[in-house]
Amino acid sequence: MASHQLLVSPPEGLRSPLWVPSRLLLGPGPSNLAPRVLAAGGLQMIGHMQKEMYQIMEDIRQGIQYMFQTRNSLTLAVSGSGHAALETALLNLLEPGDACLVGVNGIWGQRAAEVAERIGARVHRMIKDPGGCYTLQEVEEGLARHRPVLLFLTQGESSSGVLQPLDGYGELCHRYQCLLLVDSVASAGGVPIHMDRQGIDVLYSGSQKVLNAPPGTSLISFSDKAKNKIYARKTRPFSFYLDVKWLASFWGCDGTPRTYHHTTSVIGLYGLREALALIAEEGLESSWKRHRETSLYLQQRLQALGLQLFVRDPALRLPTVTTVAVPAGYDWRDIVSYVMDHFAIEIAGGLGPSMGKVLRIGLLGCNATRENVDRVTHALQEALQHCPKGKL
Amino acid sequence: MASHQLLVSPPEGLRSPLWVPSRLLLGPGPSNLAPRVLAAGGLQMIGHMQKEMYQIMEDIRQGIQYMFQTRNSLTLAVSGSGHAALETALLNLLEPGDACLVGVNGIWGQRAAEVAERIGARVHRMIKDPGGCYTLQEVEEGLARHRPVLLFLTQGESSSGVLQPLDGYGELCHRYQCLLLVDSVASAGGVPIHMDRQGIDVLYSGSQKVLNAPPGTSLISFSDKAKNKIYARKTRPFSFYLDVKWLASFWGCDGTPRTYHHTTSVIGLYGLREALALIAEEGLESSWKRHRETSLYLQQRLQALGLQLFVRDPALRLPTVTTVAVPAGYDWRDIVSYVMDHFAIEIAGGLGPSMGKVLRIGLLGCNATRENVDRVTHALQEALQHCPKGKL
Ligand SMILES: Cc1ncc(COP(=O)(O)O)c(C=O)c1O
Ligand SMILES: Cc1ncc(COP(=O)(O)O)c(C=O)c1O
Numbered sequence: 001m002a003s004h005q006l007l008v009s010p011p012e013g014l015r016s017p018l019w020v021p022s023r024l025l026l027g028p029g030p031s032n033l034a035p036r037v038l039a040a041g042g043l044q045m046i047g048h049m050q051k052e053m054y055q056i057m058e059d060i061r062q063g064i065q066y067m068f069q070t071r072n073s074l075t076l077a078v079s080g081s082g083h084a085a086l087e088t089a090l091l092n093l094l095e096p097g098d099a100c101l102v103g104v105n106g107i108w109g110q111r112a113a114e115v116a117e118r119i120g121a122r123v124h125r126m127i128k129d130p131g132g133c134y135t136l137q138e139v140e141e142g143l144a145r146h147r148p149v150l151l152f153l154t155q156g157e158s159s160s161g162v163l164q165p166l167d168g169y170g171e172l173c174h175r176y177q178c179l180l181l182v183d184s185v186a187s188a189g190g191v192p193i194h195m196d197r198q199g200i201d202v203l204y205s206g207s208q209k210v211l212n213a214p215p216g217t218s219l220i221s222f223s224d225k226a227k228n229k230i231y232a233r234k235t236r237p238f239s240f241y242l243d244v245k246w247l248a249s250f251w252g253c254d255g256t257p258r259t260y261h262h263t264t265s266v267i268g269l270y271g272l273r274e275a276l277a278l279i280a281e282e283g284l285e286s287s288w289k290r291h292r293e294t295s296l297y298l299q300q301r302l303q304a305l306g307l308q309l310f311v312r313d314p315a316l317r318l319p320t321v322t323t324v325a326v327p328a329g330y331d332w333r334d335i336v337s338y339v340m341d342h343f344a345i346e347i348a349g350g351l352g353p354s355m356g357k358v359l360r361i362g363l364l365g366c367n368a369t370r371e372n373v374d375r376v377t378h379a380l381q382e383a384l385q386h387c388p389k390g391k392l
Numbered sequence: 393m394a395s396h397q398l399l400v401s402p403p404e405g406l407r408s409p410l411w412v413p414s415r416l417l418l419g420p421g422p423s424n425l426a427p428r429v430l431a432a433g434g435l436q437m438i439g440h441m442q443k444e445m446y447q448i449m450e451d452i453r454q455g456i457q458y459m460f461q462t463r464n465s466l467t468l469a470v471s472g473s474g475h476a477a478l479e480t481a482l483l484n485l486l487e488p489g490d491a492c493l494v495g496v497n498g499i500w501g502q503r504a505a506e507v508a509e510r511i512g513a514r515v516h517r518m519i520k521d522p523g524g525c526y527t528l529q530e531v532e533e534g535l536a537r538h539r540p541v542l543l544f545l546t547q548g549e550s551s552s553g554v555l556q557p558l559d560g561y562g563e564l565c566h567r568y569q570c571l572l573l574v575d576s577v578a579s580a581g582g583v584p585i586h587m588d589r590q591g592i593d594v595l596y597s598g599s600q601k602v603l604n605a606p607p608g609t610s611l612i613s614f615s616d617k618a619k620n621k622i623y624a625r626k627t628r629p630f631s632f633y634l635d636v637k638w639l640a641s642f643w644g645c646d647g648t649p650r651t652y653h654h655t656t657s658v659i660g661l662y663g664l665r666e667a668l669a670l671i672a673e674e675g676l677e678s679s680w681k682r683h684r685e686t687s688l689y690l691q692q693r694l695q696a697l698g699l700q701l702f703v704r705d706p707a708l709r710l711p712t713v714t715t716v717a718v719p720a721g722y723d724w725r726d727i728v729s730y731v732m733d734h735f736a737i738e739i740a741g742g743l744g745p746s747m748g749k750v751l752r753i754g755l756l757g758c759n760a761t762r763e764n765v766d767r768v769t770h771a772l773q774e775a776l777q778h779c780p781k782g783k784l
Contacts, residue, residue, distance in 0.1 A: 010672035011454035042434030062403035083654040216657030238630035265608030280402035
């Protein structure tokens, strides 16, 4: 073999310097990085098993406990995006054959159902049109009928803009010996959540939404009930990378000596630590209030433009991601492109079941300001004036 | 429910600013970030589905093709560490019941065998003491006996310091209708590898070793043979997050329109792009030569200190990670701590089967310089003088 000659030459594209445009990210996430998080991203590496890193991980664990309002010791960051946290929950909680009940009122329930099916769970879907959420009564019917070991609900259904109420659902599940798993990727930090008080057994969230940190890590916490189910498994989870027992040990959750599992995202964890420090500094209640008020202002401005909010009931509107019905006669793609091309602002169309039905505007973390509302509504106003109408 | 009062207060630890010490990372990885990679980490977010991001992803794909010396279109970065790439390979290639042959001559083979077993594969281990590697004849015996669909080998066995030869193994596997999977996490970029010429069917590597980029992303490429096996599967892989068909579409590998799968590690990908640009700029052959020469210099300096190299055969010594037998009478922990405490240099002890047997010194990417060799050998010399001897 002529091993001294290269078959593939250095690619042309890599000769130009990296260039990144400046954008205001007002889609459903990722959001812009907060300045302090941005600064953390420019720091040099340390080893993932050095004591300073263990301190950063401990800070993160406590920050997540605060953000989720939980005292669960089994609380840590996963080295992957929101979907990796979803898989961490399902791969560890479910064994093949377990029954699982999934609220499918948008794409996130679809994804949870698919992941659970791949694992071999018996999945029962409660399907609703995007815009809907689940009442206690509907959930109780599902629990009584299917006797699942796990119920999946999405608190901030970012594809439809719905805020799922959570008071009482944990208690209800526990009456049926069912665990409650909640996706708060698009909501935690911006919307009240009380993991322990609400009896949520597994809660996960993302780094790149309200926290304004880079995507690539996600947050997860398990109640004692959830932990017991995991530790009583008869089979090993299909994934080693996402095996909670290994993660718990490496994250110092269970008092066992930390053993190497995988190389954690050191720089990503710097950013996550700073993002959690920012939310602790502002205070959860102030952050919730700021998101609520800013989104009410956005709703008002959108309605003043003659646009229709997709979620009818104001109590069910998600403050972090607002959905607007695509205005009659317009192609949503034209509007999204106009706002990007003329204002360098990212907003989004629908996703999964809401595709073609909505425009989505996110006000996430440090992006939730009245000034940003003014900027995006001004951009939308121009878009409505200049985009072709009557196309469809 | 008194939802207006918080149960958990903001943690004290998050009140102090983030502080990160300056360290020279000469363990088996992670390594220090190259200055250009460091700069990329300080850039602001853009959306994971914006056209500039697709360009960065395309640059990365071509950079990986260059680094791996392959023309495989199914080449992309995984949103997770080296272990996530290993799982991506095994979860997609293996179906329950498939036979799999694993070279276990250190921790990486152990990990691969464990992952394959979790998936339900029939795993056949070729076990060797750390320090050994596999001859063509040994592999042929295993292939003939077990008729596996997949063989796993580690090119740079970073726990033992062994460089596994690869010429001829692909051809041999193919004669037995077996695919060849190679872990080059600790070697690619620093050691010659020719994926296409050597007939490697799946090759993966990490970002945090020779590439000097942050941990959290990993590189992977699949040959047409491997792709065909994946696309002919009868069952869906247990993971959605690591499903290659979805990843291929999102990474633009297969010409299908890109659909949202998960939020990729945007900032991590900036760094990876810059790291690949640096290796393209230096040229693979120069990088291989620099790693070889620097490690020879290290070996010489270590032997001059009276230390013994763990791998006897010079041809089998891994240039990126050098292993030294723990000198008689010393506790390896004392030496590692001394070098860290007095010189802020990270080196490591053994891992898995090599635990207690070796010290490991990594010269990875921009850290592979004669100056660093001088620094670490000076530190080791002092450690040998000051650490307690005759303890064990
Ligand atoms: C509610 C919700 N769940 C899950 C996810 C998936 O997260 P990721 O894209 O980080 O995998 C998102 C992200 O957009 C989300 O909004
Ligand atoms: C040869 C080899 N394989 C796999 C891995 C695992 O990579 P990670 O720690 O990024 O999951 C490593 C990392 O140390 C390695 O050296």
